[in-house]
Amino acid sequence: MPQVSTPDAPAALGPYSQAIRINGFVFASGQLGLDPVSGVLAEGVEAQTTQALTNLRAVLEAGESSLDLVVKTTCFLADLADFEAFNAEYAKFFATQPARECVQAAALPKGALVEVSAIAVTR
Numbered sequence: 710m711p712q713v714s715t716p717d718a719p720a721a722l723g724p725y726s727q728a729i730r731i732n733g734f735v736f737a738s739g740q741l742g743l744d745p746v747s748g749v750l751a752e753g754v755e756a757q758t759t760q761a762l763t764n765l766r767a768v769l770e771a772g773e774s775s776l777d778l779v780v781k782t783t784c785f786l787a788d789l790a791d792f793e794a795f796n797a798e799y800a801k802f803f804a805t806q807p808a809r810e811c812v813q814a815a816a817l818p819k820g821a822l823v824e825v826s827a828i829a830v831t832r
Contacts, residue, residue: 715771735772758798
Protein backbone atom coordinates (compact mmCIF):
# COMPACT_ATOMS: atom_id res chain seq x y z
CA MET A 710 0.00 0.00 0.00
CA PRO A 711 1.29 3.48 -0.82
CA GLN A 712 2.23 5.23 2.40
CA VAL A 713 2.04 9.00 2.72
CA SER A 714 4.76 10.81 4.62
CA THR A 715 5.63 14.47 5.10
CA PRO A 716 8.11 16.30 7.34
CA ASP A 717 5.44 19.03 7.69
CA ALA A 718 3.59 16.87 10.23
CA PRO A 719 4.94 14.93 13.21
CA ALA A 720 6.37 11.50 12.48
CA ALA A 721 4.27 8.54 13.56
CA LEU A 722 4.69 7.70 17.24
CA GLY A 723 4.44 3.97 16.62
CA PRO A 724 4.33 1.29 13.91
CA TYR A 725 1.93 3.08 11.57
CA SER A 726 2.11 5.61 8.74
CA GLN A 727 0.90 9.19 8.65
CA ALA A 728 -1.57 8.09 5.97
CA ILE A 729 -2.30 5.54 3.28
CA ARG A 730 -3.39 6.57 -0.22
CA ILE A 731 -5.39 3.93 -2.06
CA ASN A 732 -8.30 3.62 -4.52
CA GLY A 733 -8.88 7.38 -4.70
CA PHE A 734 -8.86 7.92 -0.94
CA VAL A 735 -6.44 9.09 1.72
CA PHE A 736 -6.83 7.49 5.15
CA ALA A 737 -5.01 9.84 7.52
CA SER A 738 -3.93 8.62 10.94
CA GLY A 739 -4.84 10.61 14.00
CA GLN A 740 -2.95 13.86 14.40
CA LEU A 741 -2.13 15.45 17.73
CA GLY A 742 -1.32 19.07 18.47
CA LEU A 743 2.42 18.40 18.23
CA ASP A 744 4.75 20.84 16.56
CA PRO A 745 6.35 18.84 13.70
CA VAL A 746 9.79 20.39 14.26
CA SER A 747 10.14 20.50 18.04
CA GLY A 748 7.77 17.65 18.91
CA VAL A 749 6.31 19.83 21.66
CA LEU A 750 2.60 19.65 22.39
CA ALA A 751 0.77 22.98 22.03
CA GLU A 752 -0.72 24.50 25.21
CA GLY A 753 -4.50 24.25 25.66
CA VAL A 754 -7.33 22.73 23.69
CA GLU A 755 -7.64 25.59 21.17
CA ALA A 756 -3.94 25.59 20.30
CA GLN A 757 -3.82 21.78 20.15
CA THR A 758 -6.87 21.70 17.85
CA THR A 759 -5.28 24.27 15.54
CA GLN A 760 -1.97 22.38 15.44
CA ALA A 761 -3.63 18.97 15.00
CA LEU A 762 -5.66 20.25 12.04
CA THR A 763 -2.63 22.01 10.58
CA ASN A 764 -0.78 18.68 10.79
CA LEU A 765 -3.76 16.88 9.25
CA ARG A 766 -3.83 19.38 6.37
CA ALA A 767 -0.11 18.73 5.71
CA VAL A 768 -0.64 14.96 5.64
CA LEU A 769 -3.63 15.24 3.32
CA GLU A 770 -1.76 17.55 0.95
CA ALA A 771 1.16 15.09 0.87
CA GLY A 772 -1.40 12.46 -0.12
CA GLU A 773 -2.74 14.61 -2.98
CA SER A 774 -5.88 15.66 -1.12
CA SER A 775 -6.98 18.57 1.08
CA LEU A 776 -9.25 19.51 3.95
CA ASP A 777 -11.89 20.51 1.36
CA LEU A 778 -11.97 16.87 0.18
CA VAL A 779 -12.44 15.30 3.63
CA VAL A 780 -15.54 13.13 3.80
CA LYS A 781 -15.21 12.01 7.42
CA THR A 782 -13.26 12.85 10.55
CA THR A 783 -12.93 11.06 13.85
CA CYS A 784 -12.22 13.37 16.76
CA PHE A 785 -11.06 12.39 20.22
CA LEU A 786 -11.11 14.76 23.18
CA ALA A 787 -9.55 14.06 26.54
CA ASP A 788 -12.49 15.94 28.07
CA LEU A 789 -15.86 16.53 26.40
CA ALA A 790 -16.13 19.71 28.47
CA ASP A 791 -13.79 21.09 25.75
CA PHE A 792 -16.35 20.30 23.00
CA GLU A 793 -17.38 23.92 22.35
CA ALA A 794 -13.80 25.23 22.31
CA PHE A 795 -12.78 22.37 20.02
CA ASN A 796 -15.71 23.04 17.65
CA ALA A 797 -14.88 26.75 17.43
CA GLU A 798 -11.36 25.97 16.17
CA TYR A 799 -12.43 22.96 14.06
CA ALA A 800 -15.00 25.07 12.16
CA LYS A 801 -12.22 27.44 10.98
CA PHE A 802 -10.60 24.60 8.99
CA PHE A 803 -13.61 23.16 7.14
CA ALA A 804 -15.49 25.22 4.56
CA THR A 805 -17.67 22.18 4.00
CA GLN A 806 -18.65 20.11 7.00
CA PRO A 807 -17.61 16.46 6.67
CA ALA A 808 -19.33 13.65 8.53
CA ARG A 809 -17.73 13.06 11.90
CA GLU A 810 -17.89 11.59 15.33
CA CYS A 811 -16.40 13.19 18.40
CA VAL A 812 -15.88 11.18 21.55
CA GLN A 813 -14.11 11.48 24.86
CA ALA A 814 -11.11 9.22 25.24
CA ALA A 815 -9.80 8.00 28.58
CA ALA A 816 -6.32 9.12 27.49
CA LEU A 817 -4.54 10.23 24.34
CA PRO A 818 -0.87 9.75 23.38
CA LYS A 819 1.62 12.16 24.98
CA GLY A 820 -1.12 13.51 27.27
CA ALA A 821 -2.77 15.30 24.34
CA LEU A 822 -6.16 16.96 24.70
CA VAL A 823 -7.17 16.44 21.04
CA GLU A 824 -6.63 13.92 18.24
CA VAL A 825 -8.19 14.07 14.76
CA SER A 826 -8.06 11.52 11.93
CA ALA A 827 -9.70 11.77 8.50
CA ILE A 828 -10.75 10.03 5.33
CA ALA A 829 -10.58 12.16 2.19
CA VAL A 830 -10.89 11.69 -1.54
CA THR A 831 -7.85 12.47 -3.70
CA ARG A 832 -7.67 15.24 -6.27
